[in-house]
Amino acid sequence: xxxxxxxxxxxxxxxxxxxxxxxxxxxxxxxxxxxxxxxxxxxxxxxxxxxxxxxxxxxxxxxxxxxxxxxxxxxxxxxxxxxxxxxxxxxxxxxxxxxxxxxxxxxxxxxxxxxxxxxxxxxxxxxxxxxxxxxxxxxxxxxxxxxxxxxxxxxxxxxxxxxxxxxxxxxxxxxxxxxxxxxxxxxxxxxxxxxxxxxxxxxxxxxxxxxxxxxxxxxxxxxxxxxxxxxxxxxxxxxxxxxxxxxxxxxxxxxxxxxxxxxxxxxxxxxxxxxxxxxxxxxxxxxxxxxxxxxxxxxxxxxxxxxxxxxxxxxxxxxxxxxxxxxxxxxxxxxxxxxxxxxxxxxxxxxxxxxxxxxxxxxxxxxxxxxxxxxxxxxxxxxxxxxxxxxxxxxxxxxxxxxxxxxxxxxxxxxxxxxxxxxxxxxxxxxxxxxxxxxxxxxxxxxxxxxxxxxxxxxxxxxxxxxxxxxxxxxxxxxxxxxxxxxxxxx
Ligand code: F6P
Numbered sequence: 001x002x003x004x005x006x007x008x009x010x011x012x013x014x015x016x017x018x019x020x021x022x023x024x025x026x027x028x029x030x031x032x033x034x035x036x037x038x039x040x041x042x043x044x045x046x047x048x049x050x051x052x053x054x055x056x057x058x059x060x061x062x063x064x065x066x067x068x069x070x071x072x073x074x075x076x077x078x079x080x081x082x083x084x085x086x087x088x089x090x091x092x093x094x095x096x097x098x099x100x101x102x103x104x105x106x107x108x109x110x111x112x113x114x115x116x117x118x119x120x121x122x123x124x125x126x127x128x129x130x131x132x133x134x135x136x137x138x139x140x141x142x143x144x145x146x147x148x149x150x151x152x153x154x155x156x157x158x159x160x161x162x163x164x165x166x167x168x169x170x171x172x173x174x175x176x177x178x179x180x181x182x183x184x185x186x187x188x189x190x191x192x193x194x195x196x197x198x199x200x201x202x203x204x205x206x207x208x209x210x211x212x213x214x215x216x217x218x219x220x221x222x223x224x225x226x227x228x229x230x231x232x233x234x235x236x237x238x239x240x241x242x243x244x245x246x247x248x249x250x251x252x253x254x255x256x257x258x259x260x261x262x263x264x265x266x267x268x269x270x271x272x273x274x275x276x277x278x279x280x281x282x283x284x285x286x287x288x289x290x291x292x293x294x295x296x297x298x299x300x301x302x303x304x305x306x307x308x309x310x311x312x313x314x315x316x317x318x319x320x321x322x323x324x325x326x327x328x329x330x331x332x333x334x335x336x337x338x339x340x341x342x343x344x345x346x347x348x349x350x351x352x353x354x355x356x357x358x359x360x361x362x363x364x365x366x367x368x369x370x371x372x373x374x375x376x377x378x379x380x381x382x383x384x385x386x387x388x389x390x391x392x393x394x395x396x397x398x399x400x401x402x403x404x405x406x407x408x409x410x411x412x413x414x415x416x417x418x419x420x421x422x423x424x425x426x427x428x429x430x431x432x433x434x435x436x437x438x439x440x441x442x443x444x445x446x447x448x449x450x451x452x453x454x455x456x457x458x459x460x461x462x463x464x465x466x467x468x469x470x471x472x473x474x475x476x477x478x479x480x481x482x483x484x485x486x487x488x489x490x491x
Contacts (some may be wrong), residue, residue, distance in 0.1 A: 107343060117202060145171035267474045
């Protein structure tokens with residue numbers, strides 16, 4: 001990171017709009033002949049930023065792998081676009097952060113600490129334990145956040161708008177404001193926010209640094225009002241900040257930060273077009289052949305602790321144990337794609353999912369019927385095929401910032417799909433009226449909701465799906481991005 005820190009507070013750049021996120025819009029691999037291969041990613045931010053279609057905008061992101069680091073090193077000041085890479089509609093500056101610092105910041109603090117706090121994931125009798133190892137990780141997180149602030153300060157034109165994303169970069173807004181008070185800074189949290197009692201698990205100085213880091217922004221955005229209010233409650237509780245619930249502002253040490261709620265929606269045009277391409281049709285035919293004329297319960301997730309896949313499988317097992325009329329009449333299709341495999345908790349969780357899936361098939365399968373189809377390899381067209389086919393979608397996270405699967409299924413569904421939805425998903429705020437709401441910890445109630453979904457009349461399912469799709473698409477990614485940018489510029 002040497003060259004990054006020397007650029008601190010150096011000459012002003014030229015970008016009028018900047019985005020910063022840990023994961024960028026592209027990633028690299030290495031081909032057999034040693035050359036770099038580039039892969040473009042998707043997601044809300046990529047579609048969102050396309051709304052401004054501005055080649056002078058700069059996206060600052062971290063190098064996540066050795067190939068990324070090589071690409072970043074070989075590009076002038078990490079600017080992939082200047083090295084001739086096809087990075088999309090904007091410039092990309094990829095930060096060559098040394099692998100140890102990156103791993104401590106990303107795995108240690110962002111994913112093992114802040115993610116766990118906001119999703120209430122700790123088994124508290126034994127974790128967390130903030131020891132000397134954590135302090136090393138925290139120092140790395142500070143350096144990683146400073147690297148982003150330095151790069152943004154170097155790229156931003158005077159008065160530019162900077163949109164900083166997520167819990168990886170909670171310190172960056174305040175650091176950036178210090179270096180460039182002329183900028184308009186926004187921060188957006190894609191996660192839930194923990195209630196104060198749980199947030200206070202963090203060491204006091206860390207808890208305060210995360211809050212004051214975000215309060216360095218002019219606007220702090222959240223996916224739901226619930227998460228925005230939880231953030232404000234933490235600011236009141238830990239900082240003694242003043243929250244104005246009518247204006248949705250937090251004032252601390254003389255500065256006011258506006259809170260915003262922007263409920264990211266599904267991308268209708270993209271999804272409907274993508275879901276009817278031949279590769280999806282092929283996979284749909286294969287799934288139909290495997291399922292026959294049986295009903296389907298579908299779930300699609302990263303294998304992520306917060307997604308509650310194990311209890312979802314327990315609920316399906318309970319359904320089959322208590323309602324034998326479903327034997328040979330339903331198939332549960334569960335896609336659980338690898339995620340954060342550097343963390344032991346995630347590897348163990350994946351193994352637990354696989355064990356339970358095997359046990360369910362062992363308990364109920366017959367020569368003619370496989371009750372559960374589990375796939376752990378990522379295949380986006382197959383996910384879309386499953387969305388189209390589903391009679392019931394199961395989305396039961398312990399806690400989730402939004403959950404876009406809940407919003408995508410109704411948009412893509414061929415014949416209407418009942419949605420079993422956790423009340424702890426951000427999406428529930430908009431979809432609750434037409435979903436079958438569950439407490440994610442209540443396995444028996446979840447099994448009952450699955451049964452209700454499976455027995456819902458086709459007419460009711462279709463009607464609910466129409467309303468769900470309308471609610472799910474209220475704020476498509478481009479508008480989601482533009483709203484934030486406009487409101488930031490209007491301050
Ligand atoms: O929900 C927060 C988030 O950063 C999402 O934006 C993203 O889809 C997810 O976590 C994936 O995280 P990672 O980059 O660690 O795979």
